[in-house]
Amino acid sequence: MQHAIVTGGQWGDEGKGKIIDILSGRFDVVVRYQGGNNAGHTVVINGRKFFLHLIPSGIFHPEKICVIGNGVVLDPFSFLEEVKGLKESRIAVSPKNLCISDRAHLVMPYHKAIDQAAETLKAGKKIGTTGRGIGPAYTSKVMRSGIRAADLLSESLLVDKIKENLAYFNYLLKGYFKANVLNVDDVIEDILSVREEILPYIVNSAYLLERFRNEGKSILFEGAQASLLDIDHGTYPFVTSSSVVAGGVGPGTGFSPAHIKSVIGVFKAYLTRVGSGPFPTEQTNGIGEALRQTGSEYGTTTGRPRRCGWFDMVAARYAQIINGYTGIALTKLDVLSQFEEIPVCTGYQYKGEIIHEFPAELEVLENLKPMYTFLPGWKAPISGVDRFDMLPREAQDYVRFIEEQIRCQVLIVSTGPDRNQTVMMPGMS
Ligand code: GDP
Ligand code: IMO
Ligand code: MG
Numbered sequence: 314m315q316h317a318i319v320t321g322g323q324w325g326d327e328g329k330g331k332i333i334d335i336l337s338g339r340f341d342v343v344v345r346y347q348g349g350n351n352a353g354h355t356v357v358i359n360g361r362k363f364f365l366h367l368i369p370s371g372i373f374h375p376e377k378i379c380v381i382g383n384g385v386v387l388d389p390f391s392f393l394e395e396v397k398g399l400k401e402s403r404i405a406v407s408p409k410n411l412c413i414s415d416r417a418h419l420v421m422p423y424h425k426a427i428d429q430a431a432e433t434l435k436a437g438k439k440i441g442t443t444g445r446g447i448g449p450a451y452t453s454k455v456m457r458s459g460i461r462a463a464d465l466l467s468e469s470l471l472v473d474k475i476k477e478n479l480a481y482f483n484y485l486l487k488g489y490f491k492a493n494v495l496n497v498d499d500v501i502e503d504i505l506s507v508r509e510e511i512l513p514y515i516v517n518s519a520y521l522l523e524r525f526r527n528e529g530k531s532i533l534f535e536g537a538q539a540s541l542l543d544i545d546h547g548t549y550p551f552v553t554s555s556s557v558v559a560g561g562v563g564p565g566t567g568f569s570p571a572h573i574k575s576v577i578g579v580f581k582a583y584l585t586r587v588g589s590g591p592f593p594t595e596q597t598n599g600i601g602e603a604l605r606q607t608g609s610e611y612g613t614t615t616g617r618p619r620r621c622g623w624f625d626m627v628a629a630r631y632a633q634i635i636n637g638y639t640g641i642a643l644t645k646l647d648v649l650s651q652f653e654e655i656p657v658c659t660g661y662q663y664k665g666e667i668i669h670e671f672p673a674e675l676e677v678l679e680n681l682k683p684m685y686t687f688l689p690g691w692k693a694p695i696s697g698v699d700r701f702d703m704l705p706r707e708a709q710d711y712v713r714f715i716e717e718q719i720r721c722q723v724l725i726v727s728t729g730p731d732r733n734q735t736v737m738m739p740g741m742s
Pocket of ligand 1: 321325326327328329330331354355357645648727728
């Protein structure tokens with residue numbers, strides 16, 4: 314198998330965890346390249362449910378190597394908690410099958426404090442972040458004052474950097490946000506208490522990936538969040554703070570894009586969003602509620618109810634442009650079984666004009682009118698169907714419609730949360 318990238322094509326929670334777990338069987342190495350523990354990926358294996366936030370979704374294949382790339386922002390406490398949880402579930406996790414890039418930036422307690430204080434201050438204009446300190450951690454990185462995993466190697470250097478950072482962040486917390494400051498000794502003590510446990514995981518990951526490549530190993534790059542949450546291409550400012558799109562793999566891992574030929578986009582058969590921001594096809598009615606209940610649309614990380622709506626083809630085609638998908642995984646098709654007909658948004662109307670390009674301006678995104686094409690529903694349960702020809706004709710047509718409209722082949726169709734509730738299309742075998 315050639316190296317490949319998987320990214321979310323919508324606003325997150327498309328089922329990337331499930332798809333990456335399945336695909337991991339075909340690769341040797343799985344690498345996260347951006348985001349942090351704002352991600353929440355659910356993997357269901359023979360009815361057992363696992364939740365991942367930082368650790369790549371390849372971890373359930375004990376013979377594979379998982380790497381947390383330099384583009385990830387790593388909360389050391391959350392990382393160790395996740396390792397502990399997996400070990401308690403008898404999943405093999407150790408520095409033998411899991412590594413952290415020495416260049417990955419750390420999410421520190423003051424980043425979380427600022428994230429939460431900033432949201433509180435915004436009152437009615439909240440972004441609705443996960444409160445995990447992601448934006449502030451990337452801010453530190455870009456301000457060139459961040460603390461990297463490599464800094465854990467020297468205790469004295471680490472302590473100096475924490476003191477320097479905290480002087481700045483406490484000033485902000487107290488002076489600007491009118492929030493509680495953090496005690497520098499507590500922060501230092503907490504970090505030093507986990508330092509030794511993290512150290513064995515740290516590697517120079519660009520060299521490691523280059524070695525794997527030279528050995529002929531295949532690498533799967535796992536995107537968290539999704540294209541419409543990308544810092545550059547998403548619905549700014551209602552986005553996350555990293556480069557989510559496929560191109561983020563280069564800066565996020567040091568692996569050259571010249572070596573990668575496949576990019577798989579994961580799309581839910583409808584659409585959800587957590588947090589604030591524009592969502593043209595949102596259904597704030599009984600339909601949205603029906604999708605939420607049937608699809609169990611509650612956040613894996615924060616437990617918040619997800620906003621639900623119809624598939625947005627204008628947004629999907631945009632995701633195709635900014636990622637260059639060579640294949641699609643379409644998930645949660647089973648959730649649509651209840652509907653007589655299924656609307657798909659195929660254009661927008663704004664001030665009397667029809668637009669087919671995904672706009673940058675919030676004002677437009679918030680006030681446009683979606684134009685729908687109505688596809689017939691199938692009104693029959695399809696949970697667990699694992700062959701395309703066993704799907705009702707209308708369900709097959711729905712998949713084909715999405716394929717034609719995005720102009721990209723569907724490689725995987727998911728009909729339930731479990732590993733085996735999956736249709737592998739001919740292009741995948
Ligand atoms: P991720 O963040 O993209 O990995 O997605 P999440 O795990 O946050 O959310 C997807 C949810 O849908 C999880 O609860 C999955 O177990 C579940 N899921 C994934 N694929 C399917 C599917 O085809 N059908 C149904 N009903 N649930 C699915
Ligand atoms: P996975 O990988 C869905 C959203 C938050 C908020 C915005 C910014 O599970 O698909 P942040 O904490 O990143 O600063 O929040 O981004 N968000 C996600 N929404 N799935 C995710 O990850 C998300 N990660 C962040 O809800 O709107
Ligand atoms: Mg999720």
